[in-house]
Amino acid sequence: MLSERLTQYSVLTEEKLGKLLSESDLAPILKESMAYSVFSGGKRIRPALCMAACELCGGAPEDALLAACALEMIHTYSLIHDDLPAMDNDDMRRGKPSNHKAFGEANAILAGDGLQSLAFYALSLCPHTDALAAISKGAFEMVMGQSLDVNSGGDETLLRQLQDYKTGALFRAAVTSGAACANATKEQREALIRFADAYGMLFQITDDILDFEGEASVLGKSVGKDAKEGKTTFVTVYGLEQAKEYAKGYAHEAREAVLEVGGDGAFFTELISYTLTRKS
């Protein structure tokens, strides 16, 4: 059920993203570099949340398709810029060379810039103007989170706020823009924001746990990559067991919020369970 819905949303998203990228036909290298990262096997979680929120509030997935594509382009641009040498300096992303390794830094900067512009161009075609408000706010909060991260110096007291912006903001944008495309009620939107807040934390904490356990298993010892690199994560701050407890708590909060939205929330509850126990 979950995987069927994810596939359905993903097929819709990929087709529309291809059409939107054709806006760059006259700048072939820009198009190629944007497409390289947009079509690189991402899980399309944000578009799925957007379209599922739209369905949960009584709309069709297609009603939220432009918003969904905008979210995925914004997420992708952030990954391209994050990987740059001046930021995280990552040579690989999703099993292949990162954008700047494949196209050079100048093209990677422009691929990111272009994807953000194209995301808002897509929203200019969307008749639900509240989707623009939700997504532009989320995109800006995401940059605030990045800035706090870059400049925090590992300050533990900033961890939750920073992750709430870095990861939570686009999840909030996903469900609120999806709800906007279904003309959802104020109560539905508020419950979806509560879901996104909790789900965003669940997603980030399980990501931290995976990073820690993945690297620890490779190294055959109990210290993961993040601890090694001096990064501040939920695992380095609270320890593995406590981080797992927090994940369970946020999963519970997220499920409660879905119930408050009303309607058939099976997609959301299955996604929560999947995320809590995910292996990648």
Add this chain to the structure above:
Amino acid sequence: MLSERLTQYSVLTEEKLGKLLSESDLAPILKESMAYSVFSGGKRIRPALCMAACELCGGAPEDALLAACALEMIHTYSLIHDDLPAMDNDDMRRGKPSNHKAFGEANAILAGDGLQSLAFYALSLCPHTDALAAISKGAFEMVMGQSLDVNSGGDETLLRQLQDYKTGALFRAAVTSGAACANATKEQREALIRFADAYGMLFQITDDILDFEGEASVLGKSVGKDAKEGKTTFVTVYGLEQAKEYAKGYAHEAREAVLEVGGDGAFFTELISYTLTRKS
């Protein structure tokens, strides 16, 4: 008259930009780095064109203020990213250290990204949805122009198309978004696009001439900076005298287009004359 109107528009723009930047209060270094470049003595030509187009089509300058601020933030982000080491690698901008020299590369990338997001957040507050369409298209075309520039290898046949995207796109976005904020007629919008196309070329060619003459006078010889650096400009391709002839021709085209819009076009005709004979 021209300078009074420019000052009036500039005062409105600066005040509103300050309010919009306060959205980043919770990420102080992001705010500081964005403000550093936004308030660095730019001429605010794009906001002025936007508000003047709105007035020419019967609106008040304030009707176009959010669009005007969005344009200035997009222009500023493009300058920050252009100056990066991987792009033009400029250490100075408007007489002071460029953004990455002042805040480091990571913060400069984020300042640019944040300004683009904040521009579209500003547009989410603007009730004239056509302004979003115009500005998102212009922002994307600008990136296409940058990409063509980065990858053209100085190909002379690409010069006009490249400059039309790089410089012309935001001028088109300025006048069409301003017109949208005044609910202008289709005929007015089309004439304003013809103005922007010609004015954009005038602006770029006079910019190339200034760069050439400025550097040539410093060096005391007839080869300017762009020729020295192997850049392809209107002066390096057509020579100084022919470039000046082209500038006059575009100034004429721009004036004709303003007449077609109707109304009191004094601001525009004075701006055209000023740009044709500008010394900076």
